[in-house]
Amino acid sequence: MKKNKSFCAYPYYVWMITFIVIPLLLVLWYALFKSENDSIVFTTEYIKRFFEPIYIQVFLRSIVLAVISTAICLVIGYPLAYILAGKTFKHKNMLMFLVIVPMWMNFLLRTYAWLTILEKNGILNQILRFLNLPTQNILYTNYAVILGMVYNYLPFMVLPLYTVLSKMDINLINAAEDLGANKLTVFKKVVFPLSLPGVVSGITMTFMPAVTTFVISKLLGGGQTTLIGDLIENQFKVANDWNFGSALSLILMVIILLSMRVMTKYEQENEGGGLF
Amino acid sequence: MKNSIIRLENISKTYGDTKVLNELNLSIKKNEFLTLLGPSGCGKTTTLKIIGGFETPDEGNVYFEEQCINTLPPYKRKLNTVFQKYALFPNMNVFENIAFGLRIKKLPSLEIESCVKDVLNMVNLNGFEKRDISSLSGGQQQRVAIARAIVNKPDVLLLDEPLGALDLKLRKDMQIELKNIQKQLGITFIYVTHDQEEALTMSDTIVVMNNGLVQQIGSPVDIYNEPQNAFVADFIGESIIVDGIMHEDFVVEFIGHKFECLDKGFDKMEAVDVVIRPEDVKIVEKDAGKFNVVIDSVTFKGVHYEMVAHTDNVCDTKWLIHSTQKAVEGSTVGINLEPNDIHIMKKLSAEVGDSYEEK
Ligand SMILES: Nc1ncnc2c1ncn2[C@@H]1O[C@H](COP(=O)(O)OP(=O)(O)OP(=O)(O)O)[C@@H](O)[C@H]1O
Ligand SMILES: [Mg+2]
Numbered sequence: 001m002k003k004n005k006s007f008c009a010y011p012y013y014v015w016m017i018t019f020i021v022i023p024l025l026l027v028l029w030y031a032l033f034k035s036e037n038d039s040i041v042f043t044t045e046y047i048k049r050f051f052e053p054i055y056i057q058v059f060l061r062s063i064v065l066a067v068i069s070t071a072i073c074l075v076i077g078y079p080l081a082y083i084l085a086g087k088t089f090k091h092k093n094m095l096m097f098l099v100i101v102p103m104w105m106n107f108l109l110r111t112y113a114w115l116t117i118l119e120k121n122g123i124l125n126q127i128l129r130f131l132n133l134p135t136q137n138i139l140y141t142n143y144a145v146i147l148g149m150v151y152n153y154l155p156f157m158v159l160p161l162y163t164v165l166s167k168m169d170i171n172l173i174n175a176a177e178d179l180g181a182n183k184l185t186v187f188k189k190v191v192f193p194l195s196l197p198g199v200v201s202g203i204t205m206t207f208m209p210a211v212t213t214f215v216i217s218k219l220l221g222g223g224q225t226t227l228i229g230d231l232i233e234n235q236f237k238v239a240n241d242w243n244f245g246s247a248l249s250l251i252l253m254v255i256i257l258l259s260m261r262v263m264t265k266y267e268q269e270n271e272g273g274g275l276f
Numbered sequence: 277m278k279n280s281i282i283r284l285e286n287i288s289k290t291y292g293d294t295k296v297l298n299e300l301n302l303s304i305k306k307n308e309f310l311t312l313l314g315p316s317g318c319g320k321t322t323t324l325k326i327i328g329g330f331e332t333p334d335e336g337n338v339y340f341e342e343q344c345i346n347t348l349p350p351y352k353r354k355l356n357t358v359f360q361k362y363a364l365f366p367n368m369n370v371f372e373n374i375a376f377g378l379r380i381k382k383l384p385s386l387e388i389e390s391c392v393k394d395v396l397n398m399v400n401l402n403g404f405e406k407r408d409i410s411s412l413s414g415g416q417q418q419r420v421a422i423a424r425a426i427v428n429k430p431d432v433l434l435l436d437e438p439l440g441a442l443d444l445k446l447r448k449d450m451q452i453e454l455k456n457i458q459k460q461l462g463i464t465f466i467y468v469t470h471d472q473e474e475a476l477t478m479s480d481t482i483v484v485m486n487n488g489l490v491q492q493i494g495s496p497v498d499i500y501n502e503p504q505n506a507f508v509a510d511f512i513g514e515s516i517i518v519d520g521i522m523h524e525d526f527v528v529e530f531i532g533h534k535f536e537c538l539d540k541g542f543d544k545m546e547a548v549d550v551v552i553r554p555e556d557v558k559i560v561e562k563d564a565g566k567f568n569v570v571i572d573s574v575t576f577k578g579v580h581y582e583m584v585a586h587t588d589n590v591c592d593t594k595w596l597i598h599s600t601q602k603a604v605e606g607s608t609v610g611i612n613l614e615p616n617d618i619h620i621m622k623k624l625s626a627e628v629g630d631s632y633e634e635k
Contacts, residue, residue, distance in 0.1 A: 171363035174330045177350040178357045179377035179428065189376070193367040 027253075030246035046247035055231065055248075062228040065142060065217075066210035069149035073157040073206045074199070076150070081161035081198075085168070099158050102151075111148055111219050118144055118220070140222030148216040149206075156205040164198030165191075200263050208256060228252055280342070281306045281464050282327060282432060287336035289322055289488075296322050298488045300336070304432075304466060304481075309458055311467045311475040314485035315511070320468040321360055323485075324434045327466065328357050340432075355432035356425040360440075360468075362417045364409045370396075370420055371405040377428040395423040398453060400446075414441040419450070426457055432464045439474070451478055472512050476500060484508050505621050509551040516557075518593050520550035520620070528620055531587050533567055535613060539620035549621040554598040555580070556617035565610025569595050571603045585609075 034043050049055065083089055084096055102110055117123045118139040125135040138144050168191065176186045214229030221227075228248065235245030280303040287300040296319045304310050312320045325331040327338060329350035337344050345353060356377070364373050371392055378388045396402055399419040409417065418441045425433060438454070439447045455478055458465050469475050475482050476496040484491040484499065484507075491511075492504040503509035506517045520530035525540035530550045542548060562568060569585035576582075583597040588608065595611070603609050 169363065171359055171361055172365060174328075174350065175357070175359055175363035175365070175424075176376070177330075178328060178355075178359075179424070180351050180380040181376075182349075182351050185380060190365060190367070 027246045027249050030242050031250045032247075034243055046244045047251065049244060050248060050251050058226050058231050059228050061225065062211050065145055065149065065225075065227065066207055069146050069153065069210050070157075070203055070207045072146070072150045073154050074203065077154055077157035077161055077202065078199075081158050081165050084158070084162050085165035087170075096162075099155055103155050107152065108215065108219075110152065111216055114144070114148055114151065114220060115139070118147075139220065140224050142221070142225055144220040145217050145225055145227075148220040149210045149213065152216065153206040153210055156209070157202040160201040160205065161195065161198040164195045168194060200266065204260060204263055207259075211256070212252065279305055281308075281340065282466070283339040283342070284323075284327070285337045285339065287323075287326060287333045287338070289319075289326065289331065289333050296488050297326075297333070300488070300490060302483060302490070302493075304464060307458075307462050307464055309455070309465045309467065309478060309480045311469060311479040311482045312485060313469060313472060313475040313482055313511070314491075315470060318485045319488040320470075320485060321436055324357065324436055324466065324468060327432075328355065328434055329353050354430060355434060356428050356430040357434040358421050358425045358436060358438045360436035362421040364417055364420055364424070366409050368409070369405065370401070370407050370409065370412070373409065373420055374424045374427050376424065381428075391427050392423075395427045398426070398457065399423045399450070415443070415446060418442065422450075422454075426461075426463075429461055430463065432466065433458075434466045434468075436468045437470070438467075439469075447474075454478070476512070484511060486511075503551060503619065503621070505624050506549040506551060507624060509549075509619065509621065514554050514596055514598075516552045516554060516594075516596055518550050518552075520548050522546045522548050522620065526615075528618065531567060531593055532589055535566070535618055536615045537618040537620055538615050539618075542620070542622075547623055549623060551619040551621055552613065552617060554582070554596040556613070557595065557597045557599070558612040558614075559597065559599055559601055559603055560610040560612050562608050562610050565612040568608050568610055570608050571605055574602060574605050 031046055032042060032044070033040050034045070035041075050059075080095075080099070084092055084099075086092075089095075115122075119125070120135075120137065120139070122139075124138070128135050138147070172190055172194070173186055176190045181189060212229045214227065214233045217225050217227040217230055223230075232245050232248045232252070235241045235248065239245075282302075282304040284300055284302040287297050287302075288295065289297040300319075300323065302323075312323060314320055322331060326333050329345070329348060332346070337346055339345065340348075340353065340355075365376065368376070374392045374395060375388050378391060383391075392405070396404060399422055401416060401419055401423070404412075404416070404420075409420070412420065418438060422435070422438050425435075435454075439450050442450060451474060454465075457463070467475075467478065476499075479496055481493065482496055482499050483493050486507055492499060492508045494502070499508065499512055503512060503515075506515075509515045510517060518530050520528050522528050522539075522542040522545065523534065524544060525542075526537055528535050528537050528539070528548065528550060558565075567587060567589070569587050572584045572586060574581055574583050577598075580598045580600050581602050583599065583603060585595040585597060587593050587595065
């Protein structure tokens with residue numbers, strides 16, 4: 001039985017080795033070794049370069065933008081998921097459909113669409129002009145980047161939240177009300193604490209892509225706001241500095257892994273199944 | 277009706293196509309121990325949910341101290357519930373679960389601590405304060421659920437099969453404990469069970485339900501001795517139910533013999549159900565009784581022997597006999613019945629009868 005099972009796992013091993021382990025090793029290799037006078041030497045030069053103020057700034061900007069977008073996603077996503085999970089809500093299917101439908105469209109296409117909306121003579125400004133309101137130049141600012149992130153990653157926040165909230169035992173809510181808790185107290189003491197695993201996976205699933213994105217900042221930030229993702233992309237495609245690019249990726253990965261560790265630990269203390 | 281603390285008036289509730297409660301009328305007096313008894317799915321939990329405010333009746337009114345509370349939300353009702361599925365908060369430990377209601381009432385924390393300690397003692401769970409809910413056994417969880425409700429000392433306590441997960445010994449102990457709590461604190465108990473013995477030993481009043489209809493309301497003794505129909509008779513304790521014909525007042529005919537009985541007021545030659553308790557059947561020598569039966573099997577049940585027998589004449593009916601006297605398997609014995617052992621009941625109405633047949 002056991003042998004059979006491990007045999008079935010071989011294709012996955014092959015997959016993992018080809019597409020995960022080898023690239024990771026390559027990243028490690030480029031980040032920590034360089035070729036000098038035909039010999040290969042170990043170096044921390046590239047890692048150290050990350051700590052130069054200009055790069056630290058880029059990194060911090062990425063974190064700040066990702067944190068802001070994640071927070072906005074949570075603030076918008078939680079009530080939405082809560083409404084969707086409500087048993088009595090009539091237009092539930094319709095709303096759920098609206099949340100999911102953008103995910104069926106190509107990511108690039110969706111982001112490009114925002115370009116035409118936010119442009120100087122785009123749809124937004126046309127409407128504003130029509131209403132005799134001052135036009136806005138949101139495009140190529142941090143606001144546009146945040147908007148793009150929120151728009152693209154909101155479903156990743158809503159879905160895990162929806163899952164925990166819709167699985168919530170109605171008897172627990174009844175019990176809390178039975179013991180004298182009004183709707184607000186029920187939410188504070190029972191519903192919200194029990195939905196924390198969903199909050200944690202929602203945050204992880206929005207924050208991670210948001211902090212590493214380069215498409216959104218490139219299209220909607222117009223190169224004005226360099227994020228760590230853009231920086232990495234540039235090292236490979238423009239500067240042709242694979243070593244530094246790998247070092248940046250490595251550092252980003254370590255930071256994400258560490259923060260995930262913290263999240264998971266927090267989640268375990270609060271029990272319940274989440275993403276990790 | 278005057279001193280009722282809770283009164284249900286013509287309550288009906290339908291889920292989809294099934295009428296779960298059908299014009300239920302019920303009045304519960306202060307300090308009463310009232311038990312809803314009935315087979316699974318008869319609407320007991322639904323009745324409690326309507327009293328607790330978690331379900332709204334389609335029709336009818338709920339009164340608390342003669343005030344209609346139909347629209348009052350659950351958290352404003354002066355009652356607490358022990359839920360059938362415990363419904364303990366998994367994100368809190370035992371202490372916090374029990375303290376939940378007290379914290380909402382904003383009691384000082386020292387008082388909360390001593391209250392929680394007291395109830396934990398009552399339910400035999402000393403030292404369990406810090407335990408996680410998920411680490412408790414079913415029976416322990418059930419007792420935490422009881423503690424969480426009684427710690428609030430409500431006017432009315434709704435208990436939905438609160439002892440279902442306990443073993444026989446613990447169940448008996450908890451029955452006594454609950455009864456003591458009810459007397460000491462003067463709480464009105466509305467208790468749900470499908471264990472007829474539990475209902476008989478604990479209650480002041482029993483409400484027997486089937487298919488959302490009240491079959492009989494009465495004291496345990498009344499319900500046991502004077503079941504109003506064959507369903508109640510069969511559900512409360514074991515019984516032999518045979519078809520009979522009422523010849524005139526005090527005379528009934530069944531299995532081909534006429535018997536003297538204590539019932540009157542039936543139509544002449546009305547078809548009736550005759551109910552006899554197995555322990556009332558008296559075994560005598562062959563041909564010395566009213567009729568003879570052949571013993572099919574004998575089982576020792578601890579205090580008595582349980583015997584299954586059949587009559588040897590044309591109307592072949594099964595007889596269940598409880599007796600301390602043992603008969604030999606395969607032998608023929610005589611049976612005697614006193615007039616007060618024979619209970620005559622009106623035939624069930626079609627509605628109730630149908631469900632009874634299904635059983
Ligand atoms: N929310 C609901 N939706 C649909 N049907 C329901 C719902 N709640 C209860 N019912 C139905 O109503 C009937 C009565 O249910 P109820 O829970 O009151 O039974 P009960 O007497 O408590 O049974 P048990 O002894 O098994 O707990 C059942 O047939 C059940 O399937
Ligand atoms: Mg029930």
